[in-house]
Amino acid sequence: MSRESLFQNILSKKSFLSVGLDTDINRIPKHLLDEEDPLFEFNKQIIDKTSDLAIAYKPNLAFYEALGPKGLESFKKTVEYIPEDIMIIADAKRGDIGNTSKLYARAFFEYYDVDALTIAPYMGSDSIKPFLEYNDRWIIILGLTSNIGSNDYQHFTSEQGIKLYEEVLTTCKLYGTPDNTMFVVGATQAEHLQAIRKILPEHFYLVPGVGAQGGSLEAVVKHGINDKLGLIVNSSRGIIYASDNKDFGDAAREKALALQQEMSHLMTSYLS
Numbered sequence: 279m280s281r282e283s284l285f286q287n288i289l290s291k292k293s294f295l296s297v298g299l300d301t302d303i304n305r306i307p308k309h310l311l312d313e314e315d316p317l318f319e320f321n322k323q324i325i326d327k328t329s330d331l332a333i334a335y336k337p338n339l340a341f342y343e344a345l346g347p348k349g350l351e352s353f354k355k356t357v358e359y360i361p362e363d364i365m366i367i368a369d370a371k372r373g374d375i376g377n378t379s380k381l382y383a384r385a386f387f388e389y390y391d392v393d394a395l396t397i398a399p400y401m402g403s404d405s406i407k408p409f410l411e412y413n414d415r416w417i418i419i420l421g422l423t424s425n426i427g428s429n430d431y432q433h434f435t436s437e438q439g440i441k442l443y444e445e446v447l448t449t450c451k452l453y454g455t456p457d458n459t460m461f462v463v464g465a466t467q468a469e470h471l472q473a474i475r476k477i478l479p480e481h482f483y484l485v486p487g488v489g490a491q492g493g494s495l496e497a498v499v500k501h502g503i504n505d506k507l508g509l510i511v512n513s514s515r516g517i518i519y520a521s522d523n524k525d526f527g528d529a530a531r532e533k534a535l536a537l538q539q540e541m542s543h544l545m546t547s548y549l550s
Contacts (some may be wrong), residue, residue, distance in 0.1 A: 394417070
């Protein structure tokens, strides 16, 4: 998916919503456990109810890998079910030495055929560049994350006053371009978005942390928007676990619709 196609989809749907498919076998409605593939059936119904509102889906690989081969089959079926005009982000946080990264890239961009993959950058350029050999695919590099533990390392400040995450962003932007590289910036770190925009003025950001983690959507847009919107805001638990009953799909739609409507309003206010 090209950057322009992504932007046009955002304009068409008046949405920059990514729905995170963090599908936990222990949290899905109990009646689905009688299905042949409970995870896929859950995802299928979530997608059916929200695909007109979402511009991306983000399955988190840990929830599928934990179930072994059957879970990975659920992941593959989910990827194949998502409509073609919607970005598929595999949230796998891969990143290793070059020859290993080449195989990760082959797995996700050839076998699973996803549009984008989250990447951990801390082993340097050889853990990133193999993923950039694929046309019309995206890497999404961990920049400044929304978890509490991000304070352990990411905010470490050098004697020159440069934070570690700032150095990572400044270096990693040289590996790719705004047409194939995005960065993860957590919604709970929204106060840093304005400074990050100075480092990365053109790139898209994948922004987790809105919803269950308490990040402010308006703050994210206010400080992070650019002329191509430049934001994909993800909500996982706040949408997919809105109900644990048979109405879970409708409940998920209500939550997604509320976010989409807020996004539409903010786009009108901030996107000229």
